[in-house]
Amino acid sequence: MSGTGPILELRNVSMHFGGIRAVENVSFRVEPGEVVGIIGPNGSGKTTLINCITGFLKPTRGKVLFHGRDITGMPAHKVAQLGITRTFQIMRPYHSLPAYKNLVVPLCSPRARRTGGWRGGGRHGDRDTVALDILEELGFERDSRVPFQAAGTLPTGYLKRLELGRCLALSPEVLICDEVFSGLSASEIASLVPLIRRINEQGLTILMIEHRLRELFQVARRVVALSYGEKITEGPPEEVTAHPKVREAYLGSEEEGC
Amino acid sequence: MNAQPQRRKERIDRGIKARAETIYALSSLEELAYLLGPRLLFIVGFLALPLILAPWPYWHRVALSVCVLGLVSVSFDFLANQVGLVSLGGAFFFGVGGYTAALLNTAWGLPPVLAIGLATVVGAGICAVLISPCLPLRGIYFAIVTLMYPLLMTRIIEAADILGGTEGFRGIAGFSSVWTEAYGLILGLLVGVFGLRRYLAEDAGLVIRAVKENDQSVRASGISVAGVRFKALYLAGLLGCFAGAYYVHMYRSVGISAFALDLSILPIAATVIGGGGTLVGPVIGSLILVPLSEVLRDFGSLRIVVYSLVLAGFVVFRSEGILVFAARKYQQFERWVEV
Numbered sequence: 001m002s003g004t005g006p007i008l009e010l011r012n013v014s015m016h017f018g019g020i021r022a023v024e025n026v027s028f029r030v031e032p033g034e035v036v037g038i039i040g041p042n043g044s045g046k047t048t049l050i051n052c053i054t055g056f057l058k059p060t061r062g063k064v065l066f067h068g069r070d071i072t073g074m075p076a077h078k079v080a081q082l083g084i085t086r087t088f089q090i091m092r093p094y095h096s097l098p099a100y101k102n103l104v105v106p107l108c109s110p111r112a113r114r115t116g117g118w119r120g121g122g123r124h125g126d127r128d129t130v131a132l133d134i135l136e137e138l139g140f141e142r143d144s145r146v147p148f149q150a151a152g153t154l155p156t157g158y159l160k161r162l163e164l165g166r167c168l169a170l171s172p173e174v175l176i177c178d179e180v181f182s183g184l185s186a187s188e189i190a191s192l193v194p195l196i197r198r199i200n201e202q203g204l205t206i207l208m209i210e211h212r213l214r215e216l217f218q219v220a221r222r223v224v225a226l227s228y229g230e231k232i233t234e235g236p237p238e239e240v241t242a243h244p245k246v247r248e249a250y251l252g253s254e255e256e257g258c
Numbered sequence: 259m260n261a262q263p264q265r266r267k268e269r270i271d272r273g274i275k276a277r278a279e280t281i282y283a284l285s286s287l288e289e290l291a292y293l294l295g296p297r298l299l300f301i302v303g304f305l306a307l308p309l310i311l312a313p314w315p316y317w318h319r320v321a322l323s324v325c326v327l328g329l330v331s332v333s334f335d336f337l338a339n340q341v342g343l344v345s346l347g348g349a350f351f352f353g354v355g356g357y358t359a360a361l362l363n364t365a366w367g368l369p370p371v372l373a374i375g376l377a378t379v380v381g382a383g384i385c386a387v388l389i390s391p392c393l394p395l396r397g398i399y400f401a402i403v404t405l406m407y408p409l410l411m412t413r414i415i416e417a418a419d420i421l422g423g424t425e426g427f428r429g430i431a432g433f434s435s436v437w438t439e440a441y442g443l444i445l446g447l448l449v450g451v452f453g454l455r456r457y458l459a460e461d462a463g464l465v466i467r468a469v470k471e472n473d474q475s476v477r478a479s480g481i482s483v484a485g486v487r488f489k490a491l492y493l494a495g496l497l498g499c500f501a502g503a504y505y506v507h508m509y510r511s512v513g514i515s516a517f518a519l520d521l522s523i524l525p526i527a528a529t530v531i532g533g534g535g536t537l538v539g540p541v542i543g544s545l546i547l548v549p550l551s552e553v554l555r556d557f558g559s560l561r562i563v564v565y566s567l568v569l570a571g572f573v574v575f576r577s578e579g580i581l582v583f584a585a586r587k588y589q590q591f592e593r594w595v596e597v
Contacts, residue, residue, distance in 0.1 A: 093472070106480065
């Protein structure tokens with residue numbers, strides 16, 4: 001299955017809702033081990049694009065390929081089982097369950113049972129321990145009460161990490177982050193950046209939707225810019241931000257990214 | 259209470275609750291009793307019921323009706339409060355179980371025990387498969403469509419004159435003795451309730467609760483939400499079909515009344531009274547509702563009025579349900595504190 005080709009490829013993906021063209025003719029490739037950023041103003045179709053890749057939406061036209069295999073229109077849980085996982089922009093924890101139990105759920109999935117989940121820990125040892133291991137890696141102090149608190153009572157910073165944890169529990173190949181930095185303070189972001197870098201170094205390919213450009217550029221080597229559902233350009237961060245169309249899209253956006 | 263706004267009520271866990279939560283509960287009889295007492299009371303109470311009621315055959319029957327409604331109510335509570343599917347298909351489970359058992363017994367000559375067992379397992383499968391197309395529906399829509407199933411079955415049986423038509427089946431084998439009859443049903447109820455509670459405490463049960471809380475996250479975790487719901491539907495179907503199959507063998511006949519809507523609606527009342535989400539609560543609710551309904555027979559046509567008043571009283575004054583209320587009193591004490 002693997003090989004040298006791109007791990008993820010979009011070919012002319014379009015998503016229309018009635019007359020609204022949320023995503024129009026977007027194509028790009030992601031190579032294994034890369035961190036790719038997707039930027040664009042509000043409403044430019046970034047999240048819709050993610051939904052198309054992860055099976056939460058079926059694209060109107062176009063193809064999504066994973067390791068060269070067509071996964072267009074595959075149901076979301078099947079896509080996740082293949083190893084493409086995503087976080088949600090609006091965090092979706094299981095509010096009444098303790099934080100660590102939130103991670104036991106993905107550890108129960110067929111993929112985690114087959115691959116052993118995060119670092120193969122799901123195969124041996126109990127799931128609760130593996131869940132606590134993941135949370136510790138993500139900065140939940142193991143000896144504190146935090147991992148045992150109901151997820152609904154956790155502050156945003158922890159919930160963002162919990163979203164990441166839910167993805168990591170599946171030991172995915174591709175991690176898609178939908179604005180993990182949004183709503184976080186500068187210091188919280190500063191602690192997340194090395195974490196994401198570390199996840200990438202462990203071999204995960206990462207696709208990041210982000211508004212916080214400065215922080216995004218600390219991890220992403222390549223950026224795809226969207227505007228009104230269309231890809232306007234892609235390339236290294238400096239080139240993309242200097243691109244006139246990108247500047248236009250952000251409307252004289254000298255302040256953006258700060 | 260409102261006259262003194264500077265005071266408020268505070269609820270604090272009882273010391274014994276905290277002590278009995280851990281392994282140390284094993285170290286003292288008092289804490290063991292605290293932990294197991296309520297459960298034992300429930301189990302022993304139900305097991306003793308036929309013995310206590312032996313002199314009154316009428317009330318003995320009523321006790322068995324409590325178990326039958328209890329099973330269907332637990333099935334409703336499980337689907338509504340744990341899985342997040344408000345199902346009004348209780349009568350469908352009951353009817354499918356009943357008719358399957360009747361067919362197995364009359365056509366194939368299976369003895370009651372086998373007929374009930376098989377009808378439970380197969381009936382639940384039939385129910386789950388037939389209801390599964392509705393699984394993408396949510397909330398009130400799922401409730402309405404599942405309500406159609408028992409109605410539809412009645413009409414189909416009437417119109418097509420299948421499965422004995424309006425006459426139904428008679429001459430179904432009964433039980434060898436009153437005791438087998440009573441204890442088979444009570445054991446079924448206890449196994450159903452505590453089995454489901456146990457299942458929910460396992461990781462598989464965790465996934466079910468997760469689906470109720472956030473199905474999108476479950477999909478993103480690589481788990482098929484439809485699959486989880488189907489499994490839950492099957493489990494709920496087991497309880498409902500068992501109740502139906504047992505009832506048919508108790509009364510030795512089955513007719514379209516097996517799909518009567520009572521068994522879709524009464525479980526809601528039993529769950530509200532007993533306490534939703536607890537699985538034991540609905541049984542307590544049935545334990546109150548069924549005898550109450552019998553006692554009220556003396557009121558003649560006013561029966562339904564009194565019945566409704568009692569129900570309304572529960573909803574207004576104890577809307578959390580008896581079991582939730584009792585569990586809180588058992589585990590916590592309240593005191594007034596100065597703010």
